[in-house]
Amino acid sequence: MGIIASGKYPEEIRGQHVPMITESQFYRVQAILDGRNPNFVKVKRNYDKTKFKLRRIVKCARCGIGLTAAWSKGRHASYAYYRCSGKCSNASIKKRDIDDAVIAMLKQITPTPECLDLLSVLLKKRIIIV
Numbered sequence: 001m002g003i004i005a006s007g008k009y010p011e012e013i014r015g016q017h018v019p020m021i022t023e024s025q026f027y028r029v030q031a032i033l034d035g036r037n038p039n040f041v042k043v044k045r046n047y048d049k050t051k052f053k054l055r056r057i058v059k060c061a062r063c064g065i066g067l068t069a070a071w072s073k074g075r076h077a078s079y080a081y082y083r084c085s086g087k088c089s090n091a092s093i094k095k096r097d098i099d100d101a102v103i104a105m106l107k108q109i110t111p112t113p114e115c116l117d118l119l120s121v122l123l124k125k126r127i128i129i130v
């Protein structure tokens with residue numbers, strides 16, 4: 001399904017090649033191999049909405065599609081990644097790298113105390129008018 005795993009590295013990553021089978025097909029085959037009924041297999045959603053708050057908000061730099069998120073299971077641990085869900089084959093990005101970049105960006109646009117005071121005055125005027 002387009003995931004590359006190596007015994008040398010703990011991380012599994014999405015390859016840049018076209019997957020031979022879909023994720024759904026992969027899990028159906030796994031169910032058959034495990035002796036389960038493949039007709040009741042749901043595609044595993046390998047992300048946690050509460051853990052990946054920037055999912056679909058951060059866009060792919062190549063194609064502009066919102067990034068999706070997933071855990072990659074390594075040999076010793078699981079690793080959180082964002083990746084493009086489009087067909088541009090952009091590489092996966094560690095969740096921590098995206099989080100750090102967004103936090104750095106937010107620090108740059110944090111309003112100054114003077115700006116907050118002006119906003120407060122504006123809001124009070126609006127509240128009085130309404």
Ligand SMILES: [Zn+2]
Nearest residue numbers: 060063084088
């Ligand atoms: Zn993309």
